[in-house]
Structure formats: structure tokens, C-alpha cells
Amino acid sequence: xxSSLPMSAAxxxxxxxxxxxxxxxxxxxxxxxxxxxxxxxxxxxxVFNSFHDDDTGQWTLRNYVQIFASTxxxxxxxxxxxxxxxxxxxxxxxxxxxxxxxxxxxxxMRGFIRLFTMAAFVTPSFIGALGWILLAAPxxxxxxxxxxxxxxxxxxxxxxxxxxGTIFVCSIYTVPYTFTLVSSALEEMxxxxxxxxxxxxxGVVRTMRSVTIPLVMPxxxxxxxxxxxxxxxxxxxxxxxxxxxxxxxxxxxxxEFYQLFPxxxxxxxxxxxxxxxxxxxxxxxxRRILGRRQxxxxxxxxxxxxxxRLRAWRLPALAFALIVPVTAVVMPYIAIVLVSLxxxxxxxxxxSNLTLHWYRWAIFENAETQRAIVNSLVYAGVAASFCMMxxxxxxxxxxxxxxxxxxxxxxxxxxxxxxxxxxLSVGFFSAYTRQPLNLYGTATLIIAAFVATFLPIAxxxxxxxxxxxxxxxxxxxxxxxxxxARTFASITAPLMRGGLVAGWLLVFIPIMRELSVAIFxxxxxxxxxxxxxxxxxxxxxxxxxxxxxALLLFATLIVVLLSRFVTEGAAYxxxxxxxxxxxx
Amino acid sequence: xxxxxxxxxxxxxxxYQALKSIDLNIPNGALLALLGPSGCGKSTTLQLLAGFDTxxxxxxxxxxxxxxxxxxxxxxxxxxxxxxxQNYAVWPHKTVAxxxxxxLHLRKLSRAELEARLSKALEAVRLTPxxxxxxxxxxxxxxxxxxxxxxxAVEPRxxxxxxxxxxxxxxxxxxxxxxxxxxxxxxxxxxxxVTHDQGEALVTADEVAVMQGGxxxxxxxxxxxxxxxxxxxxxxxxxxxxxxxxxREALGQLRVADTLLHAEDRSGLPSIGTKAxxxxxxxxxxxxxxxxxxxxNGVVRRSAYLGEYRxxxxxxxxxxxxxxxxxxxxxxxxxxxxxxxLPPEHCQIFATPDDAPAR
Numbered sequence: 001x002x003s004s005l006p007m008s009a010a011x012x013x014x015x016x017x018x019x020x021x022x023x024x025x026x027x028x029x030x031x032x033x034x035x036x037x038x039x040x041x042x043x044x045x046x047v048f049n050s051f052h053d054d055d056t057g058q059w060t061l062r063n064y065v066q067i068f069a070s071t072x073x074x075x076x077x078x079x080x081x082x083x084x085x086x087x088x089x090x091x092x093x094x095x096x097x098x099x100x101x102x103x104x105x106x107x108x109m110r111g112f113i114r115l116f117t118m119a120a121f122v123t124p125s126f127i128g129a130l131g132w133i134l135l136a137a138p139x140x141x142x143x144x145x146x147x148x149x150x151x152x153x154x155x156x157x158x159x160x161x162x163x164x165g166t167i168f169v170c171s172i173y174t175v176p177y178t179f180t181l182v183s184s185a186l187e188e189m190x191x192x193x194x195x196x197x198x199x200x201x202x203g204v205v206r207t208m209r210s211v212t213i214p215l216v217m218p219x220x221x222x223x224x225x226x227x228x229x230x231x232x233x234x235x236x237x238x239x240x241x242x243x244x245x246x247x248x249x250x251x252x253x254x255x256e257f258y259q260l261f262p263x264x265x266x267x268x269x270x271x272x273x274x275x276x277x278x279x280x281x282x283x284x285x286x287r288r289i290l291g292r293r294q295x296x297x298x299x300x301x302x303x304x305x306x307x308x309r310l311r312a313w314r315l316p317a318l319a320f321a322l323i324v325p326v327t328a329v330v331m332p333y334i335a336i337v338l339v340s341l342x343x344x345x346x347x348x349x350x351x352s353n354l355t356l357h358w359y360r361w362a363i364f365e366n367a368e369t370q371r372a373i374v375n376s377l378v379y380a381g382v383a384a385s386f387c388m389m390x391x392x393x394x395x396x397x398x399x400x401x402x403x404x405x406x407x408x409x410x411x412x413x414x415x416x417x418x419x420x421x422x423x424l425s426v427g428f429f430s431a432y433t434r435q436p437l438n439l440y441g442t443a444t445l446i447i448a449a450f451v452a453t454f455l456p457i458a459x460x461x462x463x464x465x466x467x468x469x470x471x472x473x474x475x476x477x478x479x480x481x482x483x484x485a486r487t488f489a490s491i492t493a494p495l496m497r498g499g500l501v502a503g504w505l506l507v508f509i510p511i512m513r514e515l516s517v518a519i520f521x522x523x524x525x526x527x528x529x530x531x532x533x534x535x536x537x538x539x540x541x542x543x544x545x546x547x548x549x550a551l552l553l554f555a556t557l558i559v560v561l562l563s564r565f566v567t568e569g570a571a572y573x574x575x576x577x578x579x580x581x582x583x584x
Numbered sequence: 585x586x587x588x589x590x591x592x593x594x595x596x597x598x599x600y601q602a603l604k605s606i607d608l609n610i611p612n613g614a615l616l617a618l619l620g621p622s623g624c625g626k627s628t629t630l631q632l633l634a635g636f637d638t639x640x641x642x643x644x645x646x647x648x649x650x651x652x653x654x655x656x657x658x659x660x661x662x663x664x665x666x667x668x669x670q671n672y673a674v675w676p677h678k679t680v681a682x683x684x685x686x687x688l689h690l691r692k693l694s695r696a697e698l699e700a701r702l703s704k705a706l707e708a709v710r711l712t713p714x715x716x717x718x719x720x721x722x723x724x725x726x727x728x729x730x731x732x733x734x735x736x737a738v739e740p741r742x743x744x745x746x747x748x749x750x751x752x753x754x755x756x757x758x759x760x761x762x763x764x765x766x767x768x769x770x771x772x773x774x775x776x777x778v779t780h781d782q783g784e785a786l787v788t789a790d791e792v793a794v795m796q797g798g799x800x801x802x803x804x805x806x807x808x809x810x811x812x813x814x815x816x817x818x819x820x821x822x823x824x825x826x827x828x829x830x831x832r833e834a835l836g837q838l839r840v841a842d843t844l845l846h847a848e849d850r851s852g853l854p855s856i857g858t859k860a861x862x863x864x865x866x867x868x869x870x871x872x873x874x875x876x877x878x879x880x881n882g883v884v885r886r887s888a889y890l891g892e893y894r895x896x897x898x899x900x901x902x903x904x905x906x907x908x909x910x911x912x913x914x915x916x917x918x919x920x921x922x923x924x925x926l927p928p929e930h931c932q933i934f935a936t937p938d939d940a941p942a943r
Contacts (some may be wrong), residue, residue, distance in 0.1 A: 020659045171928040472673035476731070478660035479634055480687030480738045490686070494677045 012271035015385035023485065031393060035412045039453040042427030043419065047130030049430055051267035054262075055492040061527055063270030076253040077274055083167060083238070091227040094554065095178025096220055099185055101184040102179075106307040107317045114183075114435030116325030122560050123329065124513035124530065126236025127170050127549045129160075130537065131332020133240065134339055134546075136160040140346065142335065166241045172328040173237075174230045179324075186212075186220035204308065219290050223262035225286045229279050233420035235516035236530075241539065248274050251422045251516065256430075258520055265430060273425040280418045294315060333553070340546035358547035369548055371525070372532040376512055376552070379443060379528060384458075384508040388500065390451070391458030392466075398472070399466040410459070417456040421516035424453055429520045453517045454507045461503035462496075469495050505559060512556055586647025586741045588633070588774060593642035593652075594798075595628050602628040604641065604798040610791075615775040616767050617789035619782060621821070630746050633776060634643045634667045635660040649746050663742075666735035670747040672727045674719045678857040680730050681715040683824075687738035705737035708767055722757045725756045732764070736771065743768075745777045749784060761787045782822050785809070787804070809834060814850070816934040819863040826869070826906040829936065832860045838933050841901035846877045847931030859936045864926050869908035871896070871916065874925035882924050884916045900925055 053060040065353070068072045102114055120128075135143050136158040147157040159165060193215065197207040235251040243252050257268035310317055339345040340358050347353045359371045362369040394413050398406045416424065428449045432439040439445035469492060477487040516532040522531045529552045536545045588610040595603040603625045607700050610616045610943050618626040631637040633644060635657055644652040646665070651658045662666075664688075675683055688698045695861065706712045709729040719727055728748060735743055744765070749757045765788045768775055778787050785792045786806040794801045794809055794817075802814040813819035816827055830840040836849040838860055873879075882898040885905060893909045896916055900906055916922055 020662075059930060470671065471669055472669045473675055475634070475636060475660070476666065476669060476673040476675070476734070477686065478636075479665060479744075480734060480740075481661045481664075481690045482686070483659075483661050486690070491675060577802075 004015075006507045017146055020210045020484070023483075024403065026535055027393070028405065031409065034390065037410070038406045038455070039412055039415055039446060042310065042424065042431045042452070043415070046269045046272055046423065046427045048071075049266045050273060051270075054264050054266045062348070066267070067271060067274065071326065073253070073271070076248040076250050079163070079247060080232050080250040080275075083163070083170065084228045085172055086167040087225050087231030088228035090167065090466065091174040091178050091230075092224050093221065094171065094324060095175040095223060096182050098175065099182035099186060101317050101321050103183045104308055105310050105317065107310055107314055107322075109318060112582050113321050113325055116329050117176050117179050118560075119557070120173055120324060120328035121180070121535075122509060122513070122556055123173065124330075124515065124556075125170065125173035125234060125529035126240055126530070126534065127336070127514055127553065128173050128328060128332050129240040130533075130545065130549060131335045132165070132169050134335040134345065136165065136332060141350075159239055161245050163242065163247065166238055168327075169237050169241060170231055170234055171227075172324055174227045175324050175328070177226045177230065178220070181219045181223045181226070182216055185216045186275070189215050220363040223287050224288050225282045225289075229282055231280060232275065233422070233516075234518065235422050237533065239534070251420070254422050254426065268426055269430065272426055275420055275423060276418065279420060283418045290307065290398060335550050336404075336546045338452050339542055340550045344541055344548075345499075345542055358543050361544065361548045361550070362551060366544075368527065368532060369544075370522075372527045372529050373551065374526045375443070375526060377555070378472050379447050379450060380511040383454070383511050384504050386447070387454050387458040387507045388504050390455060390461065391460075391462040391503075392500070393580075395459055395462035395466050396492070399463060400471060402484070403467070411457045413459045415456075416452050416454075416482065419453075421453055421514060421521065424449060425517050425520045428452075440521075440524060443526055446499045446521050446526055446528070449517050449521055450511045450514065453514065454511060458503065458507050462498075463525045465496050465499035465503060466492075468499070504548075505562065509556060509559055512559070513552070539580070586649075587740060588643040588776070589648075590629075590633075591642050591645075593624075593629070593632065593644060595632060595637065595642050596640045599799055603632075603639075606795075606798075606800050608793060608800065610774060610776065611616045613772045613774055613775060614790045615765070615788060617777045617779060617785035617792045618795060619779055619785040619792050619821075620795035621780055622803075626780075626793040626795050627746065628798075629795075630667075630744055630776065630778050633742075634665055634744055635663050646912070664670065664740050665742040665744060666740035666747065667744045668728075668735045668748045670750055672724075672731045673752070674722075674727045674730045674734075676719050679715070679716075679834060680711055680717050680719075680722070683719070683730050684711075684715075684733045684737050687734065691738070694811075701739070705733040708736060708770065709733045709763075719904070724752050725760060728752060728760065729740060729763075732767065736767070736773070740773060743773045743775045745775065747779055748777075750779075750781070750821075757781075759782070764788055775830035786822075786825045794821060813932070813934075814936045815865070816861050817861055819932070819934065824866045824907065824909070826862075826864050826866060827937075828862045828864075828900075828904060828906060830860065830862060832856060832858055832933065836933065837923075838862050840904065841879075843879075843880055845880075845926060845931065846928045848929075849933045851933050851935045853871055853935055860928060860933050861936055862926075862931055862933055864906075864931050866895070866907040866909045867893075868927060869906065870912075870925040870927065871910055871914060871922055872921055878926040878928050878931065880924045881925070882922055884918050884920045884922055886918060887916050898922060900924060 030349060037107060050063055051059055051061065053062055065079075098113070098117070102110045102117075107113075131143070135141050137158045138156040138161065141158065141160065142155070143158055144156040148154060160169070167577065189212070194207050194211055197211045202210065233251065235255070238249045239255065248256065252269050254271060257264040257271065341358065343354045343355050344353065363373070364370075390413065394409045397403050398410045403409075419427075429447060431437075432445055432448075439448075471494065474487050474491055477491045478484070482490060490537050513530060515534060518528055518531050519534065522528065527535070529548060533545055533548050533552070536548065588609040589612075590606060592605045592607060593603060594601070594605045597605070601738060606625070606629065608616070608724060618629060620626045628637070632639050632652055635652065636815065638657050639652055641654060643650055646663070649793060651657070651663055678686065685698065685702050688701055693701070701757060701877070703712070706715055709732050711726065711729050711733055714722065714726060719730065722730065728751075732748070748764070749760050752760060761784050764777070765883070770787070777788055789806060791803060792806055792809050793803045796817050802809055802818045804812075804814075809818060810822050813822065818915040819825045820827060827840075827842055828845075830838040830845070832849075832851070832853060833839050838845050838847060840862070845862055847862050850904055853860060880900045882900040884896060885899050888895045894912045894914060894916075895911055896908045897905055898908060906924070912915075918920060
């Protein structure tokens, strides 16, 4: 029986061999070129610039010397460390008990608390800060106004424009990180591990001390580290709450360099380095912790464990658990929505003051907001698609060990995880606002920066989807005559589909709410929602700012709901596929 | 169709040598089983044959054409070699017909020819009534048939089967052995069948290559490797076996404690007085008085009733036991003294396996 593939002659086999390798080479070259432009080039410019003098343009170490010599430069560093430490401690103290209460006890309203903690997760923290300005600004904040009326005094109860206020706002929006990590560790831990201790005669407290806590400890540590990094790298919250009182942190100090004329490009590059060093070290620590003992232990089936009965403590526990949902979501959302519906927020939320004017203005009348809404959606859509494409390609090469240089590719796409958004913004500004590639004012510049920032998420998403697809399914296609590319298109891609949509949304959502990456790169024509809100806030038109913020929150929430819907569908399909095709 | 010629093929992963220079020639249309315990190198051989891996040394030729060498590996899709996987690897997003037709679509056949070959492949594995089903609607055995039909539909010159039955339950496994042999007889495709199950190898294969430690220990017909194993490893891996350690006193004579046993000497050992083992199948061991040589006294240590026979463990010297499968009607009791007869025509002497576990 003659095979219908022309392979009897040795020449055609050799030909196939050559074509196969030529294709791989082309893919690799394109991929490396794209990654060089997105990652190596911007970071390279930061390093290069940091050794140059802003005034003379000569090579120098002066920038680095100045960081430690000048009070105005090291004070922000100190403030950032203070903020980060406080945020990490508070998020851990709030997030770990919250996770335990939701995952392991019979506290009431667990579903509500989980949902609202996740809502805090997707809320851009600078919009939260905006909400808290409305609530607790020393003079006009509603809580302070109410306090003055009630107490008859004239001093403010709360002052959000302070280090404590900033720590508070950063913390409530960072708790979800710790919460998610610890609660999933608790849920994935097989009940049998705890039962085994119980059957050996160990009581509830003893079991928690000897089994439960050690098993979730890595998750707690990683949560602490991620919270610390959040505290170090957040830009919007300190810009809103600390800058007015003249207190600067590293990120806001970086922004200040750009407001000078001419911008202190080279100094700002050097000033990025301590930030990169700290986040780099912390991510390395996180990797070590996760590498040594994975906290997803022996094949957890996710069987619902017995709930610990809180008895008399149920209501006190609930009061504690409501802190984050109420302060991070309920109160600021209400404030923002009410202000956005007011003619003038100073008049208070009374019926005569209600209007839809600002929404009409934002959507139909004001060209700037219209353009920003369109830009946000388009940029996020395009960037998320490119991000996933690169992420899938690299993950595929790495997971299937297609190329010897797979490790290099994986390292390249993971690097941005240690680069704070504001630093990437500095890098892209340095690299692409000069000849030969002057992209200033173009959408390409902003989309490219978004792609670079979220590559690590896209890559890890794609990797975890691919891990669920047995390589034998692909090999089966190869062995009946499909090329690598054809196999990917006919077998791998369709099997990934459900996961891909969810992964795409997981990149799309954070791009929609990203502020710091875009901040130095936007021009009036390329403003996105977040940068526009940031700029409007300076103008003090709170009603307009709130309407724009509400629109952004609304758009994000719709996308989140959509993603939940799609993810659940994908999980269902994956279960089906896994029972057939998963590696033994 | 074509023959396969494997010459001095080796494969190392870092310092670990998975395959230490194997030579195999599989004639056109033959079915060869690669049999061995896990880690013996059989799966590595298969991966190299399929083109998913690059050899460290040696070469593979199919129909005279060089398809694998350290310098060049023809990609899997250009080899005309189909592979059936242990976990079936049936595509969950395609129906039975779509799974089987996938390879045919790649060949740009006319509609009529595609349909003809699809029907033929489905027919060969008796799946025609299930052609519109999705894999999750099929049993394990049916999925296995889909995988087989998919591999056969493209009319490969070589078919590779990687532990194709190990995920099936015992009953189905036995049935599928004959099924695979039947399909092979029908189509006559050169086939390499990897398995750790000797039953599968003996039933399906024309020739069996027993592998261990990255080396082919013996290549021969199923009868050969059972009746005339080339060393103690093969003897013990195929079927049940007794390995009785002793000292070789002369060609064909082995001293065990104070008894001199006679056997066919296949050890190839040059010197007398070295350690060696005597191998005999438990089913060939006799209990009770018998004339001539090879009679031993022993004490029954354990006796287990297995329905078709009785499995008796007898201590014949300090730290030396042997198993005998005897008629279930005999009822030797633990502690009872018995006479054991080892018929010399069923006894073979081999060199002591260096890496055999102590028993």
C-alpha cells in the first residue's frame, strides 16, 4: 500500500527536515526581535541613561551618588519603605484571618464577603483613593462634615491626606492578594491531612498549629511579599493622597522628575534602580519560597471541608470580615456614584441636587472623555490580544521544549514582573521618544507598554492552560502527518480555546485599570480613562472625575462578570478534556 | 511498508544512559514486541523511532532511508510512521470520524477516496456504528480502537504501539491482544509493540526483544524466549521462575548446599568453581520420589490454593527456597517434609545476574 505522502525518496525527507528547521528559525527570530523591542530596549535605556548627566550628557556616576547624598532623594525612598512595610503588615493581619474565616468557618455572609473582596481586587486603587477623598478630606469629606455636625467641634475626625490615610487606602486594596493566596491554599489543602492529625488525637487548636498553619505558611509569606511590592510600586494612591501635603514616595518622585522642564530623564533612570533592586529581590524570595514547597499539596480534590463552628464569635467575626468589603467597595463606591450624580457635591446628596448631567457630558458632550473611553477599550483589547499571542507562543515553546533557547525566552517574558509600571513607563519614554523610533503621541507606544507590562501574566496563564493538555494529543497529530504549525492550529489551539478567553480577560482587566504605565506616555490624543481621570482630578472637577470613574468601574465589572461566566465554562470543558487527554 | 534497521542506537540524558547501543532488524511486515520493565529503554527506542527525540549515537533506517541519526532527525510528520499512545490521545474536541479522518485531510485526498479510507479504517476496528460519537461518550476500549483506526487510516509504512492496552481493564486487555494481532494479519504493516506485559508480547508478536538496562537482552520468537532464555534476567522476567544460587563444579553441574544438581549449562562461564544460578519454572518442579538425579529434601513453608494450581514454597537449604506449582489436589502442609525433583531437561544454569535483587 503506497503511502500518499511523498516520502519514499530520501531527498523529500531531507527537504522536510530543512523546511521544518527554517520555519522554527523564522519564528524564533521574529519572537526575539519583538521581545528585544518590548523589554530589552526600554530597560537597556534606563540602565544607559542612569549613568549619564542630565546637564552635560556625559558618562557619570553622579546620579547614583546623589540618591544617597540628597535628602530630597532619599526621603521618598524611606517613605516608600515605610508605606510598603505598613501595607504588608496590615494586609497580612487583615487578609489571613479573613481567608480563614471565609474558607474554614461557618461565619455568615461568606459568599458576599468573598464577592466584595474580589470587587476590591478589580477596583483601581487610585479610584478608591478618590472615593476616600470624598469621604475623609479634612474639610469637605462627608465623614468629617457629619462629625462636625454631630460633635459640634470644628476639627476634622479623619485626614486622608496623610501617611496614615495612604497606608489605610493602599492596605484595603492589597488585602485581596493575601486573601486569594491564603484562601486557595486553605481550600486546596486536602481535608485528609487535618483528619489524619485528628485521628491521632489532636484537638482543633493543636491541628491548626501543627498542620494547617505550616501548610499555608508559604501562601502567607508570598502574600506578604506581594503586598510589600504593591506598597512600593503603587503610584495613583500616593499621588492623590500624599503629594498634596508635599510628602513624596519613590513613584511620585519619579513623576516629579518628568514635570521639571526639561524633564530630568537621566536622574529619573538612576532613581528607578533602587525600586527595581527591591522588587527583584522580593520576587526572588517569592520564587525560593514557592520553589521549595508548593503549597498546593498532595492532589487536593477540593472536597469541601467541615466548617469550624464559631458559635458566639460569629457576629464579631462578621464585623471584622466586613471591614474590607465596606471600606474598599461599599463606602467609596457610594461616594463616587453619589457625587457623579450631583450637580455640585458640596451641596450634599439631596434630591434637588441629583442629575445625570455628568454622564451625559462624559459620554456625549465631551470629546476628551469620549476619546478616552474608546482608547481604553481599543488599547486594552489590542494589547491583551498581542500579549496572549506572545504568551502562548513562548509558553508553547517552553512547555513542549521545542527550542534550546526556550529558557531565555521564558526569562525575557517574565522580567517585567519585577519592573514596576512607573519604571516601565520611564523606560518606554526613554527608548521611543527619540530617533530613529519616535513614537511619542502614538497609540503604538501605549499599546506596546501595556503588552510589555502584562506579558508575565499572559505567559503564566498560557503555561497553565498548556499544562492541562497532554503533549501526546499533539504527538498523535504529528505522527499522522501534521506539521508543528498545523498541529498547533488543529489540535492545541481548539483545546486551549476556553482557557484562552479567560486568560485574555485576565490581561484585559488590569490593562483597563492601569495608570502608572501609561502616565508618561499619553498625549492629549492618546489619553485613556485612567490617565484622564488622573489629569481631571488635578483640575478639581470632582463630579466629572466621579462620573468618568464610575464608567470605568462599570465597564470593568461587566468584563469581570463576563470572565467569570467564560472561566466556569472553560473549567467544565477542561474537566471533560482532562479525563480523556491528560498525561497519566 | 518497509523494514526497520536499527544500528548501534544509543541515547543519553545527561549522565544517564537510557539506551546503550542496540541493534535490531525488523523485517517488512513483521510484528516485533519490545518487552521489558519500566526504565529498560523500550519507550526511548519508540520515541526515537517516531522521531520525537534525537539519538545520541547510531542510526535508524526505514526501507533503507536514513530517518534518525545524531546529525539529522526527519520530523515525525515526514516519516510515515503512526503511533498509538498509552493514554490513547484521542482528541476530545473531534468526533470518532473526525479523529480518524484528520490524517487523511492532511493528504488532500478526493472526497470519495477520503470517505473510502475512513470507512475502511473504522471497519477494521469495528467502530463504524460509533462514528459520530465524541470521545467522552466512548469506553476505554472504544477510545483505544479510535486511536488504532486513526493511526491505520493514513496507511503508514510502520505502526508503533506504546503500551496500548495498559489502561484497559484485565478482561478487555485480553480481548484487544487478539484484536491487534488480527488487524496486523489483515493489513500486514510492520509493527513495533512496546509493552511490559509478557502476555501481550507472547500473544501478539512474531518476535520479542527483551530489554533491560538499555540493552537488548534477547531477541527471539515467543517460544524461544520462554523455553530457552539467554540469561537469568530473561528467564525471570518471562513467566514465573526459580533462581537457585550455587557453585558451578563442572560443565552442567551446580552444587546447592550438599546436593549436586545437573542441568543444561547456558552460562557461557569459562571457569569452574564460580557462582552461578540454576533456573527452573515452578510448573516444572515435581513433588515426591523420582528416580535419577536432581532430588532434594525440603520443608514446606507456605502453601496457597489458586484454583487452577497450588503455589507451594519449599525451603531446600538455609536461605534457599523454591516455588512449585503443583496439582491443586495435593495438599502439602506448612512444616511438612517433602521430596523435590527438578527434572534436568528443564534446568538451565546461568551466570549470576549482577543487578538482580537478592531473594
